[in-house]
Amino acid sequence: xxxxxxxxxxxxxxxxxxxxxxxxxLASEVMLFGALFSxxxxxxxxxxxxxxxxxxxxxxxxxxxxxxxxxxxxxMAWASLxxxxxxxxxxxxxxxxxxxxxFLVNKYFEYSEHLAKGEGPWHSTFLAIYFTMTGLHGLHxxxxxxxxxxxxxxxxxxxKTNADQFANRIEYTGLYxxxxxxxxxxxxxxxxxx
Amino acid sequence: xxxxxxxxxGVRKYFMIGAALLVFTGITVAANLLHFAVPIAITxxxxxAITKASMVAAVFMHLSNEKKWIYGSLLLTVIFFIVLLSxxxxxxxxxxxxxxxxxxxxxxxxxxx
Numbered sequence: 001x002x003x004x005x006x007x008x009x010x011x012x013x014x015x016x017x018x019x020x021x022x023x024x025x026l027a028s029e030v031m032l033f034g035a036l037f038s039x040x041x042x043x044x045x046x047x048x049x050x051x052x053x054x055x056x057x058x059x060x061x062x063x064x065x066x067x068x069x070x071x072x073x074x075x076m077a078w079a080s081l082x083x084x085x086x087x088x089x090x091x092x093x094x095x096x097x098x099x100x101x102x103f104l105v106n107k108y109f110e111y112s113e114h115l116a117k118g119e120g121p122w123h124s125t126f127l128a129i130y131f132t133m134t135g136l137h138g139l140h141x142x143x144x145x146x147x148x149x150x151x152x153x154x155x156x157x158x159x160k161t162n163a164d165q166f167a168n169r170i171e172y173t174g175l176y177x178x179x180x181x182x183x184x185x186x187x188x189x190x191x192x193x194x
Numbered sequence: 195x196x197x198x199x200x201x202x203x204g205v206r207k208y209f210m211i212g213a214a215l216l217v218f219t220g221i222t223v224a225a226n227l228l229h230f231a232v233p234i235a236i237t238x239x240x241x242x243a244i245t246k247a248s249m250v251a252a253v254f255m256h257l258s259n260e261k262k263w264i265y266g267s268l269l270l271t272v273i274f275f276i277v278l279l280s281x282x283x284x285x286x287x288x289x290x291x292x293x294x295x296x297x298x299x300x301x302x303x304x305x306x307x
Binding site for chain 2: 013014015019020023024027030031034035037038041042045046057061064065068069071072074075076079082083174175178179181182185186188189190193194
């Protein structure tokens with residue numbers, strides 16, 4: 001059985017199902033992270049003092065640069081498909097995957113440094129919300145990497161049988177990835193700078 | 195549908211927006227070095243973050259040119275998101291148990307006799 005409207009637009013919405021589906025999923029993600037940002041505000045307002053300078057700003061800034069660069073490579077992976085340039089698509093998608101990996105390696109060093117000093121989530125309210133928010137964000141990075149790995153590996157063969165559907169799937173992966181970048185754009189100043 | 199010409203123009207735009215996002219990241223870090231007072235620092239950092247997020251959403255996520263169904267679902271999301279971020283202010287408005295009694299009234303305290 002074929003799933004309808006994977007490429008052509010539905011007459012009622014003007015969209016294919018995947019596009020509307022990924023946006024509804026992202027809407028639920030906005031609420032998930034929104035709840036955590038709301039929690040952060042409550043905890044910070046209720047705290048008698050809030051620590052400054054506990055996190056490494058250079059590492060946070062480098063991770064911001066990495067994620068922004070990965071957003072550019074991700075959108076280029078999709079644009080390359082639209083320009084029918086398979087080789088460039090592969091290059092950009094692999095670059096995005098590698099940048100995501102570098103982000104996680106940086107996060108690993110950051111976490112290890114804190115944990116080595118006994119500064120886990122139990123240490124303070126600030127570190128509790130820091131580990132919760134960045135940990136959840138990190139899980140989203142891992143999720144994105146799994147999807148990218150699929151399209152670099154076994155999922156890539158769809159390009160030969162249905163190029164438009166493959167391009168759409170890369171577009172949805174990109175929308176998710178840009179959202180993950182967007183969340184970090186707020187996490188960086190909120191946790192590292194303010 | 196995207197023509198090759200549109201896509202090539204789009205590619206230039208993606209790189210330009212990427213560069214602008216990196217510049218704004220630099221400005222965020224530089225502003226932090228100026229050690230503004232906390233309210234000003236929060237305003238500056240969030241203003242830059244909102245600008246960057248708008249650029250990502252409008253250009254990379256193509257929200258500057260989307261269908262009304264997506265705008266509709268995002269409008270609902272924005273409304274609920276604002277409610278969610280307003281929850282902390284409700285906690286400061288909560289005055290149960292802290293009000294002075296009305297004239298002639300009595301105070302009922304939990305656990306009191």
